[in-house]
Amino acid sequence: MTAHNWVDLRQHEHAGIETLRAHFEGHAYDPHWHDAYLLGFTEQGVQQFECRRARQHSTPGNVFMLEPGDIHDGHAPSDRGFTYSMLYLKPDWLALELRAWSDEVPATGEPHFPTTLTEDNGLATAIARVVHALRDEEPRVVRQGAIDGLLEHVSGHLSWRLRLAYDPRIPSVAHRARDYLHAHLYDDIGLDELATICGVDRFRLSRVFKASFGLAPHAYLIQLRLTRARQWLAQGTPPAEVAHKLGFADQSHLGRWFRRAYGLTPAHYGKRCTNVPDFASNNL
Missing domain, CATH: 1.10.10.60 (Homeodomain-like)
Structure with a gap:
């Protein structure tokens, strides 16, 4: 990691949510996946990543949404690098919170993001509010309010599906x-x-x-x-x-x-x- 790169990762003791703010110049990280849902937005610069066989370029205000198992990498194509904020949400937690938030959410299936990159200022703001509420140790009512706002904005980007252990398209x-x-x-x-x-x-x-x-x-x-x-x-x-x-x-x-x-x-x-x-x- 170069002297200009930095990573600030924290896990909230009560919410169990990991928050991350980071800055990278040049190569950020190799292809990998997480066992959590990733919701984040680019604060500054251009954030380039490969995911689902497509190259994405996230610019300030763009939101990226990755599912558990989505293989992705990270690179800064410009000299200034990029800065971003991100939430790691456990699959069971997100599914339960969404079902508690709305009776219209199916009782089966896990959240699915049809696209990995979107331009949604409301969702970016909601992510930022959760990050700040958790890091600033805001009162529980403030944290829950921020999370509810996040669920409301995320719901507009979700489709629902049952994850299959066997995909017939794969040999x-x-x-x-x-x-x-x-x-x-x-x-x-x-x-x-x-x-x-x-x-x-x-x-x-x-x-x-x-x-x-x-x-x-x-x-x-x-x-x-x-x-x-x-x-x-x-x-x-x-x-x-x-x-x-x-x-x-x-x-x-x-x-x-x-x-x-x-x-x-x-x-x-x-x-x-x-x-x-x-x-x-x-x-x-």
Whole structure:
């Protein structure tokens, strides 16, 4: 991370919502996904990212909306870089809050964003209000009011669907490989071994898997492990222990992948999420 880049991540103790403000110049982070819904807006500059096989350019006031599992990256195409604010919303929390907010929300299915980028000043303002309400430790009534305003604006961008564990458009070999990776998250899996299990050679497996899910099998497995790492770090598990449990060579190996995906170190992430005081923001 360059001297001009910074990341300020916080997790609200009671709401359980992560808020993030960050600034990047040049390359921001590699392709990755989250197990949460991401709602954010660009404050300054041009925020370029690839998502759902399309390149997006978010400018000030634009809102980006990503679902759990949406693979995306980040880059600043201009010299000034970009600054943005973002909320991480847990899927169960968002679904429950939306159903409590309106009786018209279906009782089944998870929220779905048909598009990943929109120009909606009202939604951008609603996101900013939640970020400030949580970070400024506003009274609970103010925080809830901000969240209700967010739900109202988000609802205008949602369609509803049941998430299918099996997508018939994806080749069966890709499904088998993905299911095996999920079931053997902690194992030292070789590409030849995975290809044999799926009944194809490793070259075909890599082509089909990447075409289906946007990442090569090894990169997909790394993302699975990073998602689990975030969960354990947020619970206070030391980075070295997380690295060992997830099959990384050491803490530094975990740290390299973590920073490439999220723009901050595992230790910094853990401190932010467990409310342990950090020493200095420039230690990123």
